[in-house]
Amino acid sequence: MLYILGAGSLGLLWAARLQQADIACRVIVRNAEQLQAWQQRSNRLRFNDDTGNHTLTLNFETPDTARMIRHLIVATKAHSALEAVRQLRHRLRPAGDILMLQNGLGSQQAVAQACRAQQVFAASVTDGAWQPAPGELTWAGRGSSVVGPLDTGTPCPEWLNRLSTALFDWRWQTPIMPTLWRKLAINCAINPFTLIYDCHNGEVPAQAGAWLDSCLAELQELLNLKGVTEDLAPLVHDVIRSTAANSSSMRQDLHAGRRTEIDYILGYACRQASQHGLQVPALERLLDAAKDCLRQHQLPTD
Incomplete structure (x- = not known):
């Protein structure tokens, strides 16, 4: 099971693509109010891409759910990442992994400092996605992702290796910092x-x-x-x-x-x-x- 932290454009894009590939995932929203808003829409996302319009049913939960997390994809804004991950720290399995999708630098290192029992990976993402309305997502521009470990020498996690490049145009690179x-x-x-x-x-x-x-x-x-x-x-x-x-x-x-x-x-x-x-x-x-x-x-x- 993959967990996606953040229901913004990038988090929903990952959830939509994983859902289309029949890869189990859950989206962690900020609070009960956001969860209720999705439930009122029957957890449905209208996903628009270059192949047409798709209606997907996603799985949402709040940080206080009891399920343990081994694989976490952090798709929040950079300034929200550390606090959002801290709310989940009790759920993170030791030796699990965290993939950071943030713009800029600093949030990745802050999360790595706070989560020493997990491996932290970072991605440079060029996909373009936006939400024209609540419950709707447009994949405006297919980009690519370059992923690598903050600690050089850490191998690519198995779950990431299983993601087809047809699902996301991605490649592994170490070192990732350049x-x-x-x-x-x-x-x-x-x-x-x-x-x-x-x-x-x-x-x-x-x-x-x-x-x-x-x-x-x-x-x-x-x-x-x-x-x-x-x-x-x-x-x-x-x-x-x-x-x-x-x-x-x-x-x-x-x-x-x-x-x-x-x-x-x-x-x-x-x-x-x-x-x-x-x-x-x-x-x-x-x-x-x-x-x-x-x-x-x-x-x-x-």
């Missing part, structure tokens, strides 16, 4: 600009101008310190072109009045730069501007 850092840097270069200019991804270069170039140069220096040697600028511009019409998750959170993951993306990068003694004035200016934008919308800045 991939996570690469994705973090790309998000740092795009998402905060979409926030402060309230624009789609494709509009970032015109809106940010030379400021984007300065941020890319500073992010490249930080990546080099982390052992990632690829040229960042072409990667970022490729992502901007391929997702030109997309609204970043950070901008979506702003419009929905939700707490963003700024502290686990740009905030984390700036803190890491400071620890290395690296001066990043363009990134710090971007972080300050993003926080000002959040304050204006009465949203948390962390």
Whole structure:
């Protein structure tokens, strides 16, 4: 049995795909109120993908259910991950495993620190999914997932090896940190600009101008310190072109009045730069501007 913590877009996407493949899974929602909302819909999810519309019946429960958990997929936002996992710690089997699907960095390490009896894995995910209405999910863009252990040398868990790449386009990689850092840097270069200019991804270069170039140069220096040697600028511009019409998750959170993951993306990068003694004035200016934008919308800045 696989347990999915979090009933947001990504958690529901995993649940839907596992259900379609007849792989047993249960979705852990935050509280009894969320559970009741799903029960009022008969636990049905309307799942829209490029093959059509599907009505799926999922299994939901709350954290206080007594069932023990061996395999946990954490699909919450980064800022919610540690507390959500802590609520389940009494249910986690020793020597079990936890797969983290969060954006940014910091939440994975925090969960690993809190759950020393379990193996913690992290994924870089590029699937696009959104919920047009309660009980409905659209898989807007089929992406890929790169999965690996936080502790280099830990083997791929058996349950993950059994997941067909037709179910999810995924691959195993160790070490995983270079991939996570690469994705973090790309998000740092795009998402905060979409926030402060309230624009789609494709509009970032015109809106940010030379400021984007300065941020890319500073992010490249930080990546080099982390052992990632690829040229960042072409990667970022490729992502901007391929997702030109997309609204970043950070901008979506702003419009929905939700707490963003700024502290686990740009905030984390700036803190890491400071620890290395690296001066990043363009990134710090971007972080300050993003926080000002959040304050204006009465949203948390962390």
